[in-house]
Amino acid sequence: MNCHRVQKLLSSYLDQELSAEERREIRKHLFACAPCSRLCDELTLIKDSLEGLEPPAIGGDFLRKVHLYREGRLLQETFLWGKRLAMAAVWILLFLLTSFLLFPNSSGPELAKKEEQLPDYGARERTTLQQEAKEESTRLFLPRLPGIPVSR
C-alpha cells in the first residue's frame, strides 16, 4: 500500500470501518512511514477533540411550536364540529319548513278528525259481505270433483 492510498483510508481506519486485512496493511505502513504516521496522529487528535466536545446546556422549550400547533388544531377541530352541528340543524329546519309549506293540511291529528267526520259510504256493503262469509263457513263442506255434479 502506498502513502496516497493509506492517507485516503486513514479516517476509515480510525473509525474501524475497514476489513481486517486493510487494517493490518495500514498498520504495517504506519510503522514504516513517518508522514503518514503524523497525519494519523493529527486525525486522531481531531477525532478525540470532536468526541470530547461538551453539549450545550438545554434551555427553552423545544416543543413550543408543537404546543402552539396542537392548540390551534384543537380549536380548529372544535370549530369544525360546531359548524357541522349548525349545518345539520339548518338542514332539518329547512326540511320541516318546506314540508309544512308544501303540505299544509296533511298533518296527522287533523286528518284523523276529518276522516271521522266524513259519512261511511261502504259500511252497508261491508256488513253484507261479512254476513255472506259467515254463512259460507257454516255450510257443510263437500268436495267438488271435476265432472261429477254435486247436489246440495
Add this chain to the structure above:
Amino acid sequence: MLRSECLSLTRSPSNRWEEFEEQVRIYEKPLYHFAYRLTGDINDAQDLLQEAFLKAYRSYHRFQPGTAFDRWMFQIIYRLFIDNYRKKRRRPFISSLDEPHPHLEQAKTADVPDYSNLPEDSALRQELGRTIQEALMLIPENFRVAVILCDIQGLSYEEISQVLGCSLGTVRSRIHRGRRLLRELLQPYFREERRRKE
C-alpha cells in the same frame, strides 16, 4: 430492541402525543447538540430544533415502527438546515458600506489564529470547543454534517449513509475530507498547544 422501537410498536392514535413527548424527552439532548454543532449558534439551534419537532409531529403517523427516532430526527434536522441554508444564500445580503465585505470577512476568519494569550485549565476546554466550532463552521455543510454524525454523535458509516441518503463511499469520502479540512484549520492551534506543553 431500543426503547423507542418498543414504544412505536404499541402505538395507537390516542397516545400519539404522549409517545411523541416521551421520544423527545429521551433524545432532546443529542438532537440539540447536533443542531448546535450544525448551526454554530444557540438561538439558531433552538429554532431549528423547534421547527424540526413540529415537522416530525405533523408527520409522526408516517414514522415507521422499528426505526430509531433519533436517526429519523437527524434526517429532518439536516434537511431543514439545508433548506434554511439555501434560503439564506438566495436572500440578498444587505450591509453597510463601512462593514467589511462578507467574503473578505470569511477569509479573515480562516487566517491563522493567535492562541498565545489563552487562559489556563478549565477555560482551555471552552476555548478548544469554541475553536473547533469555528473551524466546523468554515467547512462545507455536507462535510460538516458527516463529521458531526460520525465523531460527535457516534453513528456508523452505514447509519450516516441512511441519514444523509447517500452511498457508503460518499460518506467515507466526506468524513475524510472534512477531517482533513479541520486538520488544516486547527493545525496552528494544536501546534501552539504542543509547544506550550513542552
